Amino acid sequence: MKMKSFWRAGHAPTLLSSFLYFDISFMIWNLLGALGAFAAEQFALTPVEKGLMVAIPVLGGALLRIPMGMLADRWGGKRAGLLGMVITAVPLVWGWQFADRMTDVYALGFLLGVGGASFAVALPLASRWYPKEYQGLVMGIAGAGNSGTVLATLFGPRLAEVYGWNAVFGWALVPLATVFFLFAWLARDCPTAVKPVAIREYKAVLRRKESWTFCFFYSLSFGGFVGLTSYLGMFFFDEYGVSKVRAGDFVTAVVFAGSFVRPFGGYLADRIGGMKLLVFLFAASAALLVAIGTLPPLAAMFGLMIALFLCFGAANGALFQVIPTVFPKEIGLLTGIVGAAGGLGGFLLPNALGIMKQWTNSYAYGFWMLALVLGAAVVLARRLHMRATAAVCLPQEATEQSG
Numbered sequence: 490m491k492m493k494s495f496w497r498a499g500h501a502p503t504l505l506s507s508f509l510y511f512d513i514s515f516m517i518w519n520l521l522g523a524l525g526a527f528a529a530e531q532f533a534l535t536p537v538e539k540g541l542m543v544a545i546p547v548l549g550g551a552l553l554r555i556p557m558g559m560l561a562d563r564w565g566g567k568r569a570g571l572l573g574m575v576i577t578a579v580p581l582v583w584g585w586q587f588a589d590r591m592t593d594v595y596a597l598g599f600l601l602g603v604g605g606a607s608f609a610v611a612l613p614l615a616s617r618w619y620p621k622e623y624q625g626l627v628m629g630i631a632g633a634g635n636s637g638t639v640l641a642t643l644f645g646p647r648l649a650e651v652y653g654w655n656a657v658f659g660w661a662l663v664p665l666a667t668v669f670f671l672f673a674w675l676a677r678d679c680p681t682a683v684k685p686v687a688i689r690e691y692k693a694v695l696r697r698k699e700s701w702t703f704c705f706f707y708s709l710s711f712g713g714f715v716g717l718t719s720y721l722g723m724f725f726f727d728e729y730g731v732s733k734v735r736a737g738d739f740v741t742a743v744v745f746a747g748s749f750v751r752p753f754g755g756y757l758a759d760r761i762g763g764m765k766l767l768v769f770l771f772a773a774s775a776a777l778l779v780a781i782g783t784l785p786p787l788a789a790m791f792g793l794m795i796a797l798f799l800c801f802g803a804a805n806g807a808l809f810q811v812i813p814t815v816f817p818k819e820i821g822l823l824t825g826i827v828g829a830a831g832g833l834g835g836f837l838l839p840n841a842l843g844i845m846k847q848w849t850n851s852y853a854y855g856f857w858m859l860a861l862v863l864g865a866a867v868v869l870a871r872r873l874h875m876r877a878t879a880a881v882c883l884p885q886e887a888t889e890q891s892g
């Protein structure tokens with residue numbers, strides 16, 4: 490692939506603005522995870538309550554991705570993105586000025602899910618500008634906006650120590666406003682995009698097995714990424730006794746690795762095939778989680794987490810190399826559905842870790858449960874890869890025989 494051809498193929502300003510929109514939205518989506526240790530200390534939360542607090546924004550994002558994806562299909566990605574950023578400002582003002590009870594935190598946490606729903610708008614907006622051979626790279630670049638978590642985990646705890654954790658929500662309004670104006674200026678809807686199918690035809694799409702297979706895979710790769718991201722700050726703080734700021738720095742490093750490997754995952758999937766790459770990445774993730782479940786010393790745990798997030802990030806890029814080729818007309822809808830499944834996985838994971846910690850007084854069993862599920866994903870991804878390979882080979886053999 491020649492990079493010069495890539496940059497000439499689509500619309501770079503829209504790709505950049507899609508990345509920025511997703512990046513700042515992802516930062517806001519993960520603010521409670523970055524500030525979780527502060528809120529948990531103030532409200533004296535149990536392990537289960539901690540898991541629920543950081544999981545609620547993920548659930549909100551999961552539920553809102555489907556309508557946002559449909560809105561992007563029907564109304565246009567640019568207008569849907571602008572609306573999403575306006576709505577995202579509401580929980581920020583709420584958290585800044587009014588959140589002094591846990592009920593407030595839970596409620597605004599759900600509204601933060603609008604930031605997570607940006608996924609279903611930003612990726613299709615960029616993808617529609619580029620031909621099939623660049624889909625993995627494009628979706629990887631736009632999807633690397635999940636690096637916005639780095640901003641939340643790096644600056645959130647530091648600002649919270651100086652100004653208090655509520656004030657961090659107010660500070661987040663500044664970059665949100667900046668990206669809003671850049672997005673309004675740079676983003677454009679692709680004029681030659683394939684028109685989406687009618688709403689009545691969506692049922693037929695949802696009957697396809699591929700839709701639900703992709704949902705399962707993304708609930709593990711992205712669900713693992715965002716679920717662990719939201720919980721790791723409290724995990725390092727509780728398990729290893731590090732400071733809140735240092736715990737945030739650890740999360741920043743692992744999220745940085747997982748975010749910026751996503752374009753490489755998409756690029757590699759363009760070269761060798763997304764499903765083939767997923768088999769390897771899921772197997773590696775399962776093995777890493779088995780080792781993480783032993784709760785090794787801090788240095789070893791940090792290294793294992795970085796490796797795990799590299800696998801998760803690359804898997805996210807690989808999966809979204811496949812989706813636009815299988816569902817070219819319904820990319821907005823499928824991005825929303827698959828993204829919702831990823832958000833649902835991200836909601837379940839922190840709760841599972843909190844519950845297992847409270848039941849067994851150890852995080853080990855939560856990590857091992859996830860490893861077991863990833864083992865099942867390896868088997869399924871391998872079967873799909875072998876089936877796809879057979880489907881390609883059989884027509885070629887028939888052609889040779891007829892010749």
